[in-house]
Amino acid sequence: MSSRMLAIVFSTLLAFTLPLFSAATYAADAAVSLLKLHQLRLAAQKTLGDFYMFNGMEGDQRYSRMISESLTEVNTHLAALTEMPGEGAKALRSQLDQQWKGYQIDLNNLVSALKSQGYTDLQPVADLAARNQQLLVLSQELYSKIQQESSYSVPAMTQRSREQSLLMQGIAVDYASRSASVGATFMGGGEARPMEELVSEFASKMSALEKDPQNTPQLKQSWAGVATKWRYIENSLINYNENSVPFLVNKYSNTIIQGIEQISAQYAATSL
Structure with missing residues (x-):
């Protein structure tokens, strides 16, 4: 077979192989992102439960530590969500980041209040629960959008x-x-x-x-x-x-x- 013919055969094989390789890569990236997002959502839910336990168990420090651990876990997973498959996912990822920053500030303020005065007002706690729910809804929207834009389904x-x-x-x-x-x-x-x-x-x-x-x-x-x-x-x-x-x-x-x-x-x- 001539070198020109070999080049044509190689180019043809490459043309078929590259899209398959790219699709597999995108699917693998999406799968990792979706796992991280799922783990983030679990940890975000848990921060609220940890806070309730800290409140209900009269400031037991083990739950204060659990809150810190859950916050760290969310931040770790959020930092790992860097590559989004499309513009819709990127926009939702940015919203999630902003929502999380606000929620984290509110949670830390309530923990500080419990530690300093031994109680918190009910309204800020209700607001924290509502904000946690917003985080969960937004993370679910991002979870769906990643699958849609990557053409990958869990x-x-x-x-x-x-x-x-x-x-x-x-x-x-x-x-x-x-x-x-x-x-x-x-x-x-x-x-x-x-x-x-x-x-x-x-x-x-x-x-x-x-x-x-x-x-x-x-x-x-x-x-x-x-x-x-x-x-x-x-x-x-x-x-x-x-x-x-x-x-x-x-x-x-x-x-x-x-x-x-x-x-x-x-x-x-x-x-x-």
Whole structure:
């Protein structure tokens, strides 16, 4: 084969290969960004729950440390979200950055007030909860926009497990707010949902995930471990008005979320 013919063959192969390589690269970048954004959202939710625990447990310093750790985690994930696939995602990323800066200032001010005077007024706490909800909505919009502009979709099982983590985090925050007597947090659409409804939704979705035929024996075992921890606090969540156990719910919800996130990582690794 002549050198000219070889050059033509090579150019043709390159023309076909480069778009495929670029598409794979964009998908990988989008997958990383979406994971970071999901982890950011979990940590942002947790900052509010940590604050409620700090408030309700009368300034217990372990929750002050947890607030600092959750804030650091959000800032780390936000700093890692540098490459956005399109203009829409870039604009939302910028909005998220500004919203987070304002929320962080408000949260730090409330923590300082608790440390210095031992209490906070209810209105600033309600404002903080509303601002946290705005962050969650904005991060969800960015999550959707990244998928749209990158033409990449999070695999179904990975997405379902991530949503389960977020639901558990939301339940934990809601429970902590009730225990701290600062009123129910905003769940999802802006109105507080009954705790019984949230618990029922989590249990139903977890059962479906646990029984999904795509699970390997190892994944089934992992889900069984999460389910065992869930059953330990399920009744306490349902009967939150009778016997408040915020420390127990906080501790187990954290381990449940860790377990689900490990399962989610296994789904993502196998594109499920």
